[in-house]
Amino acid sequence: MTETIDVDVSAIRSALLEVIGDLSSQYDNLQSSSVIQHAARKVLNRQPDRQVERALLASFYDLFRTGYVSWGHDLANPAPPFCHVTELGRRALAQRSRDPANPEGYLSHLRSRAGISSLTHSYRCGGTQHLQRGMLQGDCGHGGRGRGESRSSGA
DSSP, X not given: OOOOOOOOHHHHHHHHHHHHHHHHXXXXXXXXXXXXXXXXXXXXXXXXXXXXHHHHHHHHHHHHHTTSEEEOSBTTBOXXXXXXXXXXXXXXXXXXXXXXTSHHHHHHHHHHHSOOOHHHXXXXXXXXXXXXXXXXXXXXXXXXXXXXXXXXXXX
């Protein structure tokens, strides 16, 4: 029987953002394998673990889905393995310690600015989880309808 471990996805995401920030400040383009290997050195602690490896890959691809990173370097190299940090990604990296896509940093920033109740904390946690998954506010609890849209389509 395979032993399961708890995977700290937030720590993995943090490591990825740190690596991407470091590499993008040194190089004009990124390559996916370099980003993943640098991040793996930070999170695997020299002990391969399939669950952590898969969580790392999923977190890396989430950055593409949420628009922080995009495939290609330029028109001559428009596809994988080349990738680049988008404008949204640059803004997130600039405020990495308090960006809503970094739940631990964001909640820590909120706690340092004001006392937040447990109810507010739970709403903020839910909101940052939706942001990480790339969901828009209209997707939350409205069955795919935007705000103000009714269930019936008749006049």
